[in-house]
């Protein structure tokens with residue numbers, strides 16, 4: 001595991017309070033990467049990020065009317081999309097008060113009364129055992145210091161047989177030399193705790209009550225997002241509030257440098273609660 005920095009949920013929430021708007025605007029609405037079929041795929045960032053949401057949705061194996069937990073719900077866009085697509089109830093949690101406001105406003109606008117968002121730390125979620133039929137975590141585990149505690153907690157609140165789908169950054173092999181500084185800086189800026197290797201994901205899931213059904217590295221399908229995101233962030237920096245402008249420009253440079261690291265992949269994991 002490449003652990004550089006140990007942010008608290010409070011640090012993570014504060015970063016998303018400041019950066020969610022810029023990130024969502026650079027990423028076509030949600031706060032996660034996109035999926036392109038290949039280099040010739042002309043999909044827009046908005047279309048590609050929605051495809052990533054759909055890749056997660058299609059792995060949840062949940063019947064209409066079931067109840068899903070969205071671990072790290074961002075501004076609510078992916079959760080609302082998934083709840084509508086699968087015709088299910090959804091509860092999303094975030095550690096950012098700004099995101100909570102956005103997510104609740106989005107529920108109001110979309111008129112989906114089976115979707116609810118709360119401020120909660122996934123490490124201690126306080127849901128009753130077996131509350132959910134499935135859970136997903138899109139780019140949220142990388143912020144969590146106690147990853148095995150969170151996975152154990154998810155195994156407690158998802159019923160036996162239920163799915164967990166994880167979409168997150170993957171460390172393909174150790175990063176050495178100068179490129180380390182890029183990764184150190186980007187993890188600090190975005191309050192990332194660690195980027196896990198395949199072995200770490202497998203061990204942590206296996207030890208916490210999950211059977212892995214699928215483990216696929218889609219890193220090359222995701223890679224086009226970083227350059228597009230950097231360009232959009234630079235455009236947005238000019239009109240960003242003072243406290244966000246510098247971080248946005250620094251973030252754009254780092255995201256661009258990150259784009260070229262072959263050590264960085266992106267994983268889609270489907271696990272089943274034992």
Ligand code: SAH
Pocket residue numbers: 009012013016030031032071072073074075078093094095096099120121122123137138139140141143144
């Ligand atoms: N899944 C969303 C947002 C990704 S951003 C999307 O795809 O658009 C990362 C999310 O993880 C944020 O919503 C952040 O609040 C959440 N997060 C990070 N650490 C968390 C924790 N300990 N508990 C709950 N949510 C957390």
